Amino acid sequence: MFNFFKSKKKPVKPTPEVTAESELPPEDTIEAEAEPKAISEVTPEIVSEAAPEVVPETIPEVIPETEAALIPEPVSTGETQPKPKLAGFASRLRQGLSRARQNFGNQLSGLFGGGKIDEDLYEELETILLTSDTGVDATNLLLENLRKRVKRENLTDAAELKIALQDILVELLDPLARPLDTTTQTPFVIMITGVNGDGKTTSIGKLANYFKLQGKSVLLAAGDTFRAAAREQLMAWGERNDITVIAQESDSGAKSDPAAVIFDAVNSAKARGIDIVLADTAGRLTTQLHLMEEIKKVKRVIGKAMPDAPHEVLLVLDANTGQNAVTQVKAFDEALDVTGLVLTKLDGTAKGGVIAAIAGQYPDNPPALRFIGVGEGIDDLRPFNARDFVEALFD
Ligand SMILES: Nc1nc2c(ncn2[C@@H]2O[C@H](COP(=O)(O)OP(=O)(O)O)[C@@H](O)[C@H]2O)c(=O)[nH]1
Numbered sequence: 151m152f153n154f155f156k157s158k159k160k161p162v163k164p165t166p167e168v169t170a171e172s173e174l175p176p177e178d179t180i181e182a183e184a185e186p187k188a189i190s191e192v193t194p195e196i197v198s199e200a201a202p203e204v205v206p207e208t209i210p211e212v213i214p215e216t217e218a219a220l221i222p223e224p225v226s227t228g229e230t231q232p233k234p235k236l237a238g239f240a241s242r243l244r245q246g247l248s249r250a251r252q253n254f255g256n257q258l259s260g261l262f263g264g265g266k267i268d269e270d271l272y273e274e275l276e277t278i279l280l281t282s283d284t285g286v287d288a289t290n291l292l293l294e295n296l297r298k299r300v301k302r303e304n305l306t307d308a309a310e311l312k313i314a315l316q317d318i319l320v321e322l323l324d325p326l327a328r329p330l331d332t333t334t335q336t337p338f339v340i341m342i343t344g345v346n347g348d349g350k351t352t353s354i355g356k357l358a359n360y361f362k363l364q365g366k367s368v369l370l371a372a373g374d375t376f377r378a379a380a381r382e383q384l385m386a387w388g389e390r391n392d393i394t395v396i397a398q399e400s401d402s403g404a405k406s407d408p409a410a411v412i413f414d415a416v417n418s419a420k421a422r423g424i425d426i427v428l429a430d431t432a433g434r435l436t437t438q439l440h441l442m443e444e445i446k447k448v449k450r451v452i453g454k455a456m457p458d459a460p461h462e463v464l465l466v467l468d469a470n471t472g473q474n475a476v477t478q479v480k481a482f483d484e485a486l487d488v489t490g491l492v493l494t495k496l497d498g499t500a501k502g503g504v505i506a507a508i509a510g511q512y513p514d515n516p517p518a519l520r521f522i523g524v525g526e527g528i529d530d531l532r533p534f535n536a537r538d539f540v541e542a543l544f545d
């Protein structure tokens with residue numbers, strides 16, 4: 151069950167040529183009524199067969215402008231000299247975590263203001279951690295490690311605890327910081343999953359931007375076919391990023407078939423030599439068993455378009471869901487063998503502890519937290535870095 155974060159690489163088999171775009175292997179057609187022909191390729195503004203040459207040309211013009219966008223808000227003009235990209239994100243991260251920092255950081259600074267390190271202090275710290283969504287396991291682990299460190303370093307004054315706690319948190323979270331390597335396959339197929347409204351589609355838009363900044367070509371698959379609005383939303387992100395979106399025609403009247411859309415997208419990406427496919431899916435509750443079965447099937451069908459695909463199954467989690475995020479990780483992993491996490495809306499929560507809660511749940515085999523989202527802007531998503539995160543959380 152918990153093969154979650156073990157290496158899941160299977161041997162690469164030779165790719166069977168899939169020629170019939172839009173045609174699913176019959177045994178994998180999800181619903182009898184599914185109408186694969188309803189799928190079309192949608193460039194930002196045109197619903198038609200977008201020529202393959204539409205994609206490659208985008209990179210040169212886009213880079214200068216998006217690089218400017220990486221710099222924190224106040225900088226606006228193109229002539230401003232480029233700053234290091236991560237410096238830009240560091241300030242966004244700080245800004246994004248300001249609510250959590252006010253809450254968590256202020257409580258801690260009260261605690262660490264000075265005075266003796268005693269049982270009362272540990273108890274108070276325990277309460278602060280627990281009320282910040284850190285969860286029982288991670289809280290216990292952190293306190294245990296803190297006590298050890300206090301002993302080892304003969305710390306006596308509470309003022310010395312802040313640095314110690316930061317270090318211990320970094321130690322706990324650092325194993326989660328395993329960036330996604332998309333260079334192992336072309337196209338590298340990423341399937342995005344999670345509950346409703348947790349930020350999947352938005353994260354796809356931000357990820358597309360992120361990958362484009364690295365000079366990669368990206369294609370989107372509108373695999374959330376439940377709502378027309380979901381498709382429109384993804385199309386808007388496609389337009390913003392100037393990339394192709396493969397979607398089902400809205401007026402087709404056909405029964406929605408997410409697997410067919412993504413299957414087509416992967417084939418299209420193969421034909422065009424696209425680097426990365428980002429496949430959106432409809433949100434679902436882990437208790438909706440038929441929908442959990444459906445998403446498993448979607449994953450299997452993607453594997454028919456390209457062996458070993460999807461190469462990454464990203465589970466998107468909303469930081470505001472607190473302890474529930476831990477439950478979601480478990481359930482989605484059981485269904486899909488999740489390979490990485492995206493934690494969104496860290497800017498919206500006053501509790502920054504959910505990452506620690508997830509880490510505490512898997513002390514020996516922690517999940518890979520690929521990206522964190524700290525706002526609704528296109529640049530508000532970046533790879534997770536434990537030290538940066540902890541320093542933005544309290545300083
Ligand atoms: N504040 C904030 N809002 C976000 C973030 N990510 C997504 N959202 C918002 O959350 C809402 C739902 O996002 P959406 O991508 O549609 O969720 P989906 O149903 O999982 O596809 C939208 O209003 C997004 O703008 C984030 O990191 N921070």
Ligand SMILES: [Mg+2]
Nearest residue numbers: 350351374380
């Ligand atoms: Mg969506």
